[in-house]
Amino acid sequence: MDTRRGARYLWFLKQGGFRRLFVWLFITLLLISIVVPLIVMVLWSLIDPQVGWEYPDLYPKAFSLHFWRHLLSLEEVPRAMALSFTIAPVVTILTGILALPTAYVLGRKSFWGKGLIEIMVLLPIIIPGITVAISLGSIFNRLGLSQTIPGIIMAHMLVVMPYMIRTVTSTFKAIPQDVIDAAYDLGASPLQVAKYILIPLVMPGLFAGGVFTFIYSIEEFVLTFIIATPTYQTVPTLLFSYLGYYFSRPLASAISLIILVPTIFTLFLAEKFLKAEYLSSGFGKF
Amino acid sequence: MSRMLKEKIALLLLLLPGAGFILAFFVLPLIATVLSSFGLINFAGESGFTLAHYSELKKDFYSVAFIFSLWIGLGSSFGSLMIALPLCLIIREKVPGKELINSLFKIPLVIPALIATYMLMTVIAPHGLFNLVLLKLNIIDKPLQLIQDKWGIGILLVQIWKNVPFQAVIILAVMESINKELIDAARNLGAGSWSIIRHILIPLSMPGILVALILVFIRAFGGFEIPLLIGPVYPTTIPVLMYRSAMEDGNWGLAGALATVIIVTSILVIAGYNRLSQKVHG
Numbered sequence: 001m002d003t004r005r006g007a008r009y010l011w012f013l014k015q016g017g018f019r020r021l022f023v024w025l026f027i028t029l030l031l032i033s034i035v036v037p038l039i040v041m042v043l044w045s046l047i048d049p050q051v052g053w054e055y056p057d058l059y060p061k062a063f064s065l066h067f068w069r070h071l072l073s074l075e076e077v078p079r080a081m082a083l084s085f086t087i088a089p090v091v092t093i094l095t096g097i098l099a100l101p102t103a104y105v106l107g108r109k110s111f112w113g114k115g116l117i118e119i120m121v122l123l124p125i126i127i128p129g130i131t132v133a134i135s136l137g138s139i140f141n142r143l144g145l146s147q148t149i150p151g152i153i154m155a156h157m158l159v160v161m162p163y164m165i166r167t168v169t170s171t172f173k174a175i176p177q178d179v180i181d182a183a184y185d186l187g188a189s190p191l192q193v194a195k196y197i198l199i200p201l202v203m204p205g206l207f208a209g210g211v212f213t214f215i216y217s218i219e220e221f222v223l224t225f226i227i228a229t230p231t232y233q234t235v236p237t238l239l240f241s242y243l244g245y246y247f248s249r250p251l252a253s254a255i256s257l258i259i260l261v262p263t264i265f266t267l268f269l270a271e272k273f274l275k276a277e278y279l280s281s282g283f284g285k286f
Numbered sequence: 287m288s289r290m291l292k293e294k295i296a297l298l299l300l301l302l303p304g305a306g307f308i309l310a311f312f313v314l315p316l317i318a319t320v321l322s323s324f325g326l327i328n329f330a331g332e333s334g335f336t337l338a339h340y341s342e343l344k345k346d347f348y349s350v351a352f353i354f355s356l357w358i359g360l361g362s363s364f365g366s367l368m369i370a371l372p373l374c375l376i377i378r379e380k381v382p383g384k385e386l387i388n389s390l391f392k393i394p395l396v397i398p399a400l401i402a403t404y405m406l407m408t409v410i411a412p413h414g415l416f417n418l419v420l421l422k423l424n425i426i427d428k429p430l431q432l433i434q435d436k437w438g439i440g441i442l443l444v445q446i447w448k449n450v451p452f453q454a455v456i457i458l459a460v461m462e463s464i465n466k467e468l469i470d471a472a473r474n475l476g477a478g479s480w481s482i483i484r485h486i487l488i489p490l491s492m493p494g495i496l497v498a499l500i501l502v503f504i505r506a507f508g509g510f511e512i513p514l515l516i517g518p519v520y521p522t523t524i525p526v527l528m529y530r531s532a533m534e535d536g537n538w539g540l541a542g543a544l545a546t547v548i549i550v551t552s553i554l555v556i557a558g559y560n561r562l563s564q565k566v567h568g
Contacts (some may be wrong), residue, residue: 016562030391123308126504127553128507129508130508131548219396249408268389285314
């Protein structure tokens with residue numbers, strides 16, 4: 001019996017089993033490292049305050065919805081959630097509108113100084129946002145945008161604009177010139193070409209850019225923190241305050257889950273409807 | 287008005303909404319930051335040219351922070367690559383459950399840095415699950431100090447956790463575009479999997495690999511909230527010092543000088559990337 005098992009084991013290794021073993025181990029560890037922290041967070045948000053989660057226990061001994069109820073009873077939490085989730089779609093739509101004409105020019109025209117503008121559009125990706133946070137703060141101060149909702153929206157748009165421009169630019173690039181020429185030959189006006197050809201064909205790019213925009217707007221922290229706190233709290237800045245002054249693990253866990261569930265859902269939705277190249281064109285090759 | 291000029295004006299007007307927005311609210315503040323480091327713009331007080339903020343940076347304290355930031359940047363980018371690259375090679379092949387892996391591995395991509403930090407902090411803390419399991423399995427006999435440690439292991443773990451899918455998405459896009467016939471031809475000529483990986487897949491994915499390394503380096507080097515939360519008090523990174531000198535000490539000029547260090551480093555890294563990618567493309 002034992003020798004037979006040994007023989008089978010040797011056969012397994014000969015058939016590239018080592019490699020398969022490595023692959024399985026790698027994938028399992030990777031998935032564990034992603035899923036376990038999420039589960040731990042769910043558990044922390046569900047602990048019973050009377051019992052807690054004491055150190056050598058692998059899991060809490062009792063569960064309750066106490067902290068979720070407490071969370072929703074705090075006025076600031078629903079307010080921050082409402083703010084985050086209304087700002088994100090506004091940012092997405094405005095960024096799309098502003099990015100569209102720029103992306104059209106960058107995707108379909110060639111002109112002197114184009115390279116320079118392409119680099120400029122990339123700057124918010126390649127230079128960390130914190131470097132402008134402080135001077136942007138004082139510029140916003142002078143414009144009366146500090147501590148206002150339009151200020152937060154503009155700051156978020158700044159962070160996401162490059163991704164939107166890049167994804168839409170690459171979709172504009174992919175439209176074959178023949179289609180446009182054919183439309184003109186058939187007597188279409190520039191407006192009709194835009195309405196019936198360019199806009200529909202560029203929709204997937206706008207949608208992919210929109211996914212980025214939505215997710216990055218929900219998660220943006222540095223600029224919001226410097227520009228809008230303490231007057232306005234988005235979910236991330238609120239979480240930051242829960243991690244600092246009044247640290248409460250169960251509360252912080254519940255707030256995190258409030259952001260995570262919709263963003264992960266958005267990701268899966270995007271995965272279903274978008275091809276991988278759209279997602280990567282945002283930051284692929286420079 | 288000539289037609290050429292009209293067209294140029296039209297182009298400019300079309301560029302204005304997106305590119306103009308970035309010019310006004312990113313490029314100008316960036317210039318203001320650099321000017322403020324020389325005292326030419328002062329957000330709070332009188333202005334006048336000075337190099338005092340830069341001579342302040344000569345202190346050991348700041349060079350340690352710079353080296354620590356470099357360490358975090360390099361550790362994060364190469365650390366992530368060591369997981370992202372095998373992941374891409376695996377996903378490219380036909381693995382059972384590929385679809386599931388393909389969507390699960392992307393989860394950290396959409397998890398905000400702040401939450402990722404907090405989540406991992408909970409798991410790797412001295413009394414966290416990770417240490418507990420290792421203790422119960424008798425692999426270690428006292429908890430490992432993985433957060434707020436002086437090597438920044440906690441920062442690296444969070445950065446790597448968050449950036450593996452980011453790099454993998456970029457590299458996969460390039461890898462998928464490699465001509466399949468090339469790989470079939472190599473296989474027909476007797477190349478094994480390993481030599482296909484070494485001589486075809488990795489060299490041809492190089493442009494993507496470089497971009498992935500650069501972007502993660504810059505994100506980690508200039509990242510602020512992760513080192514603030516999970517990093518040690520000393521040494522710390524340049525962005526954290528910058529935040530402290532501006533917000534806590536009100537020393538805007540010094541903050542500007544520190545920001546300029548981040549800007550110059552990012553630009554140098556991008557310039558280096560440009561040189562390298564020209565070499566890669568031949």
